Amino acid sequence: xxxxxxxxxxxxxxxxxxxxxxxxxxxxxxxxxxxxxxxxxxxxxxxxxxxxxxxxxxxxxxxxxxxxxxxxxxxxxxxxxxxxxxxxxxxxxxxxxxxxxxxxxxxxxxxxxxxxxxxxxxxxxxxxxxxxxxxxxxxxxxxxxxxxxxxxxxxxxx
Amino acid sequence: xxxxxxxxxxxxxxxxxxxxxxxxxxxxxxxxxxxxxxxxxxxxxxxxxxxxxxxxxxxxxxxxxxxxxxxxxxxxxxxxxxxxxxxxxxxxxxxxxxxxxxxxxxxxxxxxxxxxxxxxxxxxxxxxxxxxxxxxxxxxxxxxxxxxxxxxxxxxxx
Numbered sequence: 001x002x003x004x005x006x007x008x009x010x011x012x013x014x015x016x017x018x019x020x021x022x023x024x025x026x027x028x029x030x031x032x033x034x035x036x037x038x039x040x041x042x043x044x045x046x047x048x049x050x051x052x053x054x055x056x057x058x059x060x061x062x063x064x065x066x067x068x069x070x071x072x073x074x075x076x077x078x079x080x081x082x083x084x085x086x087x088x089x090x091x092x093x094x095x096x097x098x099x100x101x102x103x104x105x106x107x108x109x110x111x112x113x114x115x116x117x118x119x120x121x122x123x124x125x126x127x128x129x130x131x132x133x134x135x136x137x138x139x140x141x142x143x144x145x146x147x148x149x150x151x152x153x154x155x156x157x158x
Numbered sequence: 159x160x161x162x163x164x165x166x167x168x169x170x171x172x173x174x175x176x177x178x179x180x181x182x183x184x185x186x187x188x189x190x191x192x193x194x195x196x197x198x199x200x201x202x203x204x205x206x207x208x209x210x211x212x213x214x215x216x217x218x219x220x221x222x223x224x225x226x227x228x229x230x231x232x233x234x235x236x237x238x239x240x241x242x243x244x245x246x247x248x249x250x251x252x253x254x255x256x257x258x259x260x261x262x263x264x265x266x267x268x269x270x271x272x273x274x275x276x277x278x279x280x281x282x283x284x285x286x287x288x289x290x291x292x293x294x295x296x297x298x299x300x301x302x303x304x305x306x307x308x309x310x311x312x313x314x315x316x
Contacts, residue, residue: 016231017231017237018228018231018237018240020178020180020189020226020228021189022178022180022187022188022189022224023187024182024185024186024187025224027182027222028182028220028222028223028224028246029180029181029182029187029188029189029222029223029224030180030187030224030244030246031178031179031180031187031189031224031225031226031244032226032242032244033226033228033240033242033295035237035238062186064185064186064187065186065187066180066183066186066187066188066189067189068178068189068190068191070176070178070191072230072231072232073174073175073176073230074230078270078272079175079176079193079270080193080270080272080273082176082191084190084191086188086189086190088186088188112236112237112238114236114238115238137191
């Protein structure tokens with residue numbers, strides 16, 4: 001991808017607040033909405049989820065997940081040509097003892113301040129989704145494949 | 159759900175143009191963006207997809223899919239509390255010989271007029287997703303389960 005496309009993708013990922021998370025649920029795909037933050041160390045995408053929720057149990061049983069982040073509908077862009085990216089990745093809980101957790105928590109809360117009370121609930125955890133591959137559709141018929149590494153490199157620090 | 163919630167859900171489904179489609183891809187979840195229309199006969203949700211696309215091959219191999227439709231980000235609503243619905247359903251191609259196809263095509267094109275040229279491409283097909291179960295999250299901590307039948311009844315004709 002050229003510099004203009006890289007910038008377009010980085011701006012999309014920084015501008016949006018929510019993603020569609022695909023998990024494997026009883027052998028079938030299951031898609032739920034998750035607010036996300038970009039990990040400050042470039043390791044991946046952070047979500048904050050309840051152990052009581054279906055998607056969390058799904059991620060614990062099967063680490064392979066998918067994230068879709070799409071440009072907002074509306075404006076001049078046809079719904080058929082909305083820029084969006086599908087990220088295939090691996091999800092894992094961020095342990096309360098891990099060295100990264102404090103920075104991840106701060107980064108998530110900088111983006112979603114009203115999530116703070118939920119960090120006191122024992123059943124909520126941060127999960128990190130590490131991208132493995134991604135497919136960026138920049139517009140109609142404009143699809144580009146990326147590795148997880150190149151995706152995180154171009155997204156950079158939040 | 160009460161009448162107010164039913165209306166809120168029907169309005170959400172009618173107001174949005176795109177959904178996140180979850181398919182099973184090499185045993186893992188895969189989420190892609192799809193414009194959707196509500197079938198005029200209340201049978202389900204219509205999407206128009208290319209046989210060359212990963213999600214189409216996935217649906218042919220495994221009919222179980224998931225659709226997420228979320229309220230737009232922004233406004234007064236926290237990203238953590240955005241109303242959204244996850245629909246677990248079964249996808250199948252609408253055959254070119256089926257009695258419903260002309261009405262489905264017209265309904266889809268009424269919503270997405272710029273998709274018309276793609277109806278001339280041999281590799282594009284309409285798929286109907288019939289809801290089996292659904293989970294509507296109307297706001298923070300407000301989750302409601304529905305059957306596919308009750309969902310389509312309350313959505314009604316487009």
